[in-house]
Amino acid sequence: MGIIRLKNIRTFSYHGCLPEETKIGSEYSVDLEIKTDLRKAAETDHLADTVDYVLLNRIVVEEMAVASKLLEHVAHRIIVRVFGELPEVSRMTLAVSKINPPIGGDVEAVTVIMEEYRS
Template sequence: MGTIRVKNIEVYANHGCMEEEGRIGSDYVVNVKLKTDLNKSVISDDLKDTVDYVAVYTIVKEEMSIRAKLLEVVVQRIVNRIMKEHETVEKVSVNVAKKNPPIGGEVEEVSVEIKGKRKKA
C-alpha cells in the first residue's frame, strides 16, 4: 500500500448559500490523499498501473465547477468520483478550503474534509 497526494489545487468556484457567492465566487484550495496499491507500478514504471494524478486533478476541477450551496456536497462528489473511477484506490481523503469566507469577520479559511473507504467484497 502506498500514498499519492495531490496538494494545494487552486480553484476559483461559485459555492455558497448566499446569492452573491454564486455571482462573485471565491478562491478554494483542494487537497486529495489516496491510499492505493503501488506494488505493480513500482515494477512496471507504467502509468496504467497506478492512479494518474492528472485524472484526479481533472475530477477536482470538474466537480468544483458545479455549483453547490454546501462544501460538504462538493467534497462528497469528489470522493465518490475518485472511488468510482479508480478501482485500485482503497481509501481517499478530500479537503476543500474556502479562502476568506464571507462570514462577517477575519477568517483565513473554512474547510470540509470527507474520507472514503472501499467496502470489502
C-alpha cells in the same frame, strides 16, 4: 500499499448559500489523498499500473466547477467520482477549503475534511 497526494489544487468556484457567493465566486483550495497499491508501478515504471494524478486533478477541477451550496456536497461528489472511476483506490481523504469566506470575521479559510473507505 501506498499514498498519492495532491496538495493545494486551486480553483475559482461559485459555492455558497448566499446569492452573492454564487454570482461573485471565491478562491478554493483542495487537498486530496488516496491510498492504493503502488508496488506494481514501482516495479514496472508504467503509468497504467498506478493511479494517474492527472485524472485525479481533472475530477477535482470538474466537480469544483459545478456550483453547490455546501462544501460537504462538492466534497462528496468528488469522492463518489474518484471511487466510481478508479476501482484501485481503497481510501480517500479530501479537504476542500474556501479562502477568505464571507463569515463576518477575519478568517483565512474554512475547510471541510471528509474521509471514505471503499466498502
